[in-house]
Amino acid sequence: xxxxxxxxxxxxxxxxxxxxxxxxxxxxxxxxxxxxxxxxxxxxxxxxxxxxxxxxxxxxxxxxxxxxxxxxxxxxxxxxxxxxxxxxxxxxxxxxxxxxxxxxxxxxxxxxxxxxxxxxxxxxxxxxxxxxxxxxxxxxxxxxxxxxxxxxxxxxxxxxxxxxxxxxxxxxxxxxxxxxxxxxxxxxxxxxxxxxxxxxxxxxxxxxxxxxxxxxxxxxxxxxxxxxxxxxxxxxxxxxxxxxxxxxxxxxxxxxxxxxxxxxxxxxxxxxxxxxxxxxxxxxxxxxxxxxxxxxxxxxxxxxxxxxxxxxxxxxxxxxxxxxxxxxxxxxxxxxxxxxxxxxxxxxxxxxxxxxxxxxxx
Amino acid sequence: xxxxxxxxxxxxxxxxxxxxxxxxxxxxxxxxxxxxxxxxxxxxxxxxxxxxxxxxxxxxxxxxxxxxxxxxxxxxxxxxxxxxxxxxxxxxxxxxxxxxxxxxxxxxxxxxxxxxxxxxxxxxxxxxxxxxxxxxxxxxxxxxxxxxxxxxxxxxxxxxxxxxxxxxxxxxxxxxxxxxxxxxxxxxxxxxxxxxxxxxxxxxxxxxxxxxxxxxxxxxxxxxxxxxxxxxxxxxxxxxxxxxxxxxxxxxxxxxxxxxxxxxxxxxxxxxxxxxxxxxxxxxxxxxxxxxxxxxxxxxxxxxxxxxxxxxxxxxxxxxxxxxxxxxxxxxxxxxxxxxxxxxxxxxxxxxxxxxxxxxxx
DNA sequence: TTGTAAGCGTTATCAA
DNA sequence: TTGATAACGCTTACAA
Numbered sequence: 001x002x003x004x005x006x007x008x009x010x011x012x013x014x015x016x017x018x019x020x021x022x023x024x025x026x027x028x029x030x031x032x033x034x035x036x037x038x039x040x041x042x043x044x045x046x047x048x049x050x051x052x053x054x055x056x057x058x059x060x061x062x063x064x065x066x067x068x069x070x071x072x073x074x075x076x077x078x079x080x081x082x083x084x085x086x087x088x089x090x091x092x093x094x095x096x097x098x099x100x101x102x103x104x105x106x107x108x109x110x111x112x113x114x115x116x117x118x119x120x121x122x123x124x125x126x127x128x129x130x131x132x133x134x135x136x137x138x139x140x141x142x143x144x145x146x147x148x149x150x151x152x153x154x155x156x157x158x159x160x161x162x163x164x165x166x167x168x169x170x171x172x173x174x175x176x177x178x179x180x181x182x183x184x185x186x187x188x189x190x191x192x193x194x195x196x197x198x199x200x201x202x203x204x205x206x207x208x209x210x211x212x213x214x215x216x217x218x219x220x221x222x223x224x225x226x227x228x229x230x231x232x233x234x235x236x237x238x239x240x241x242x243x244x245x246x247x248x249x250x251x252x253x254x255x256x257x258x259x260x261x262x263x264x265x266x267x268x269x270x271x272x273x274x275x276x277x278x279x280x281x282x283x284x285x286x287x288x289x290x291x292x293x294x295x296x297x298x299x300x301x302x303x304x305x306x307x308x309x310x311x312x313x314x315x316x317x318x319x320x321x322x323x324x325x326x327x328x329x330x331x332x333x334x335x336x337x338x339x340x341x342x343x344x345x346x347x348x349x350x351x352x353x354x355x356x357x358x359x360x361x362x
Numbered sequence: 363x364x365x366x367x368x369x370x371x372x373x374x375x376x377x378x379x380x381x382x383x384x385x386x387x388x389x390x391x392x393x394x395x396x397x398x399x400x401x402x403x404x405x406x407x408x409x410x411x412x413x414x415x416x417x418x419x420x421x422x423x424x425x426x427x428x429x430x431x432x433x434x435x436x437x438x439x440x441x442x443x444x445x446x447x448x449x450x451x452x453x454x455x456x457x458x459x460x461x462x463x464x465x466x467x468x469x470x471x472x473x474x475x476x477x478x479x480x481x482x483x484x485x486x487x488x489x490x491x492x493x494x495x496x497x498x499x500x501x502x503x504x505x506x507x508x509x510x511x512x513x514x515x516x517x518x519x520x521x522x523x524x525x526x527x528x529x530x531x532x533x534x535x536x537x538x539x540x541x542x543x544x545x546x547x548x549x550x551x552x553x554x555x556x557x558x559x560x561x562x563x564x565x566x567x568x569x570x571x572x573x574x575x576x577x578x579x580x581x582x583x584x585x586x587x588x589x590x591x592x593x594x595x596x597x598x599x600x601x602x603x604x605x606x607x608x609x610x611x612x613x614x615x616x617x618x619x620x621x622x623x624x625x626x627x628x629x630x631x632x633x634x635x636x637x638x639x640x641x642x643x644x645x646x647x648x649x650x651x652x653x654x655x656x657x658x659x660x661x662x663x664x665x666x667x668x669x670x671x672x673x674x675x676x677x678x679x680x681x682x683x684x685x686x687x688x689x690x691x692x693x694x695x696x697x698x699x700x701x702x703x704x705x706x707x708x709x710x711x712x713x714x715x716x717x718x719x720x721x722x723x724x
Numbered sequence: 725t726t727g728t729a730a731g732c733g734t735t736a737t738c739a740a
Numbered sequence: 741t742t743g744a745t746a747a748c749g750c751t752t753a754c755a756a
Contacts, residue, residue: 014488014490014514016732016733016734017733017734017735018733026742026743027742027743027744028733028734028735028743028744029735029736029742029743029744029745030741030742030743032734032735032736033735033741033742036735040741041741041742042741042742045741045742057508059485059488059489060489060733060734061429061489061490061732061733061734062486062489062490062491062734063425063428063429063434063490063491063732063733063734064429064732064733064734064735064748065489065733065734065735066425066428066734066748067423067425067426067429067732067733067734067735067748067749067750068733068734068735068736068747068748069734069735069736069748070748072425085447085448085451086447086448089447096471096479097476097479100476100478100479100482101478103482105469105471105482105483105486106469106470106471107467107469108468108470109458109467109468114459114462116462116463117458117459117462120462120465120467121467123421124424124467126376126421127421127422127423127424127427128376128423128424128425129424129425146419152376235652235653235656264653264656265656267656268655268656268657268658268660271658290597291597291626291653293630294597294626294627294629294630294657295630295656295657295658296630296633296657296658298630378748378749378750379749379750379751380749380750388726388727389726389727389728390727390728390749390750390751391726391727391728391729391751391752392725392726392727394750394751394752395725395726395751395752398751402725403725403726404725404726407725407726422749422750423748423749423750425748425749425750426732426748426749426750426751427749427750427751428732428750429732429733429734429748429749429750429751430731430732430749430750430751430752431732431750431751431752432732
């Protein structure tokens with residue numbers, strides 16, 4: 001019985017490179033090369049090595065590899081704390097696929113909420129356990145704490161902006177999207193508008209609100225006709241927005257929301273109070289999460305190219321990690337208005353609009 | 363100017379323990395102890411060490427620590443591939459909070475879908491980069507591949523069952539939950555029932571279906587009155603279930619779903635086809651995801667104690683990691699029926715009317 | 725209580 | 741193409 005052949009399950013101690021090298025009749029150096037740089041060893045040798053590794057069920061110890069090589073192939077993806085799982089899941093999946101394909105592991109976490117969790121993640125970066133960071137959240141540098149920005153690893157921002165310049169960034173054209181939302185309502189004859197915003201100082205929000213204002217001004221709508229309610233993207237704040245809406249007199253007839261969650265929370269609350277969409281009020285969301293098609297009525301919204309955002313972010317980071325220097329001009333991708341059933345002609349315009357439609361149809 | 367004081371941002375090279383030890387006037391051994399086992403050094407020394415570490419912005423290199431100490435403090439949490447983000451997010455958050463509080467980092471990933479991603483994760487475990495695994499998905503041991511079960515690390519299952527016995531398990535009482543769903547409908551007078559199942563060979567599913575059958579048999583309902591549609595927990599399969607439902611004649615009046623997503627997909631599709639809930643059909647979901655309150659009508663469902671499940675899973679794993687041996691009797695927590703607006707009395711009179719019509723048509 | 729020194733399991737340098 | 745050997749940065753016997 002050969003003592004190299006300890007194949008049994010649950011070996012008390014996994015094989016090390018030395019043992020495998022011995023079994024293959026080579027040095028540890030050759031062993032290592034055969035596995036991580038196959039073309040630098042003779043095919044026959046390589047074959048022997050690989051065979052021995054398989055027999056002994058050998059997997060290189062990652063901690064040792066990382067210590068020696070100075071890289072862990074782990075990437076931290078920082079998501080917002082209260083986040084639209086429904087939206088980010090798509091982005092995250094694209095990131096994960098891209099990273100995995102290049103041998104990297106994704107670690108997910110928030111740098112915002114639970115202080116304990118956040119500090120641990122930042123420490124992990126400083127501890128050289130993380131090769132790079134993708135930021136999907138604006139609050140990268142928290143007050144009083146070591147910032148991940150100072151850890152000396154490459155950082156890429158996706159749908160977000162880093163406090164300090166010089167980092168590659170992937171963005172949706174938020175201003176254009178907000179204009180598309182608003183114009184859609186204006187074209188339906190809505191003039192009393194409610195804007196339900198995300199967190200006020202977020203990068204996205206600043207640009208979106210700017211777009212909303214511009215579209216409103218373009219249409220010659222007076223400031224007095226417009227309201228703003230500041231939310232935080234959540235279902236709950238959509239409910240609050242609807243309460244605010246219900247208390248107005250006269251009520252707005254068109255509502256622009258900065259997330260589908262807020263739009264859905266708004267919709268449900270308004271409906272329960274007897275205000276129907278799109279008859280009494282039209283609502284546009286943002287993100288096109290999966291549930292947008294399943295609420296009642298189905299939600300008109302902005303579709304963000306989640307796959308594209310995630311994949312571009314991951315690829316950009318991988319390029320940084322391989323030492324390429326990149327231009328910092330943001331990569332901008334486009335959102336798209338998806339019209340469903342939650343928007344329609346403004347109440348007082350409805351009749352004439354219908355007549356016009358019938359006229360053109362006839 | 364002291365060359366120890368290189369505090370500048372983006373230091374080319376982070377401080378090592380040796381430098382900090384020198385700056386504090388102690389050996390590396392004392393330095394290490396002062397930071398990881400504070401009570402084993404004199405307070406004054408400890409103070410000097412901590413001060414020096416802070417000055418030099420020192421964070422111990424994690425790879426070196428892991429190599430030497432033989433533990434990485436990383437835990438893999440394996441989620442299903444097509445998963446109810448809305449449900450698992452709650453469980454995952456509870457796990458993360460618990461792990462973070464004990465100095466552990468959570469790595470998230472699926473062992474089911476993308477083969478490339480799955481293989482990488484398993485390799486990570488074999489590479490000793492993962493101290494333990496929490497499984498939220500049934501397909502732990504995939505065919506043909508090294509299984510995470512053989513990697514020799516502690517494994518805990520939450521809402522799932524591991525193919526091989528001997529692992530601690532945290533479960534909801536699925537059978538009792540399914541009975542509660544079904545009885546709720548039966549008490550409303552429903553007798554023609556549709557059961558929309560999750561993936562057929564999942565542990566949960568087996569127990570839930572058993573509960574459904576038992577409740578049906580208890581009520582003396584004939585097999586001929588009962589249908590089963592096999593879905594996969596997704597919104598999409600809820601849509602398919604509704605199509606199946608719409609094609610029946612006579613149609614069931616009560617629908618038991620194994621996820622809220624399926625219930626919501628069903629609801630929307632049925633509503634669009636002119637079938638109203640709860641007037642024409644009553645629907646019960648499972649999970650009580652956040653959106654359950656926001657669909658129209660609000661969904662009657664089963665609330666699973668997500669926090670409890672996640673926290674119990676994490677605590678159990680931490681106990682394993684600290685070397686305690688545990689009983690393998692499953693920890694069972696209870697779900698709870700939450701009655702909202704998607705369920706109501708069976709439409710007896712209209713039903714018999716319809717049957718008459720169908721009878722004459724046939 | 726503190727210091728000395730031997731590893732942890734790799735990879736990379738250099739010489740053969 | 742391969743082998744000997746020195747790091748990588750930390751923890752922990754063991755000795756003082």
